[in-house]
Amino acid sequence: MHAKQSPPADALPSARGGHKYQAVRSYLAALVQTELRVGDAIPSERALCERFGVSRMTVRQAVDALVGEGVLVREQGRGTFVAPQRMDFEMRLTTFGEEMRRRGMRPETRVLGMGTVAASAEAADALGTEPGAPLHHLRRVRYADGSPMSIEQHWVSVALVPDLLAAGHPPSMHDALRAVGLDPSWGEETLTAAEATDEEAALLDLRGTRAVLRATRRTFSADTPAMYSNACYRGDRYSVWVPLSAPAPALVPRLREHDDEREAVAATVHDGRTG
Known part of the structure; x- marks a missing residue:
């Protein structure tokens, strides 16, 4: 060799x-x-x-x-x-653990806190409940092969899943929802670029840059908003990958009967003016 x-x-x-x-x-x-x-x-x-x-x-x-x-x-x-290799942040409904295992990396978790909190106005709106309603809350740091990659927070309505945290923090929030018949089927996510706070920079071991990618997500099971989440990803380890396709041809709506009449009148007036 x-x-x-x-x-x-x-x-x-x-x-x-x-x-x-x-x-x-x-x-x-x-x-x-x-x-x-x-x-x-x-x-x-x-x-x-x-x-x-x-x-x-x-x-x-x-x-x-x-x-x-x-x-x-x-x-x-x-x-x-x-630099460490960047990972594409593909826009799809998946978990951190699933993504890391798909890439051949070992996912790990450090729990920063969990318990029951009163729903903020933002969380209540996202989950379709009332402000102040009890929510399960889980905050944790996610690692890949020993390196900190993201800080996650999740909120789930206590009324929807009463015993979510009874046995400790679930290794997979999606699996925990599936276990009670709330299969995550779709979601919506907003991404923004930001600067890490002092706490985030320390937790993510950011040294050369404080750039992070913030993601806010609602996860649905059919029509039920099952979970509200936000995450802070290291900007030096992630890039966003979004598949694109050519736009479909524009649909031209058919004219209604009274629209047909207006078109005919317009044509007559136009013809009359031009002789």
């Missing part, structure tokens, strides 16, 4: 006739693919400047491009490192 070798500079696209930073960018991208691992530091700016005969500004432009693509991550005061 041969050891991996750094790609030679002369084997990469030339900077002549194009942007100089492209050669540096291609070199770093190849280095990530062939030699470096997640968490490894990239070569210093000085070393890259000497290797390619370019300015520090050019090197920074190349690094900026890879940081923007999620290939590298900057940590203030430490340097620039190979």
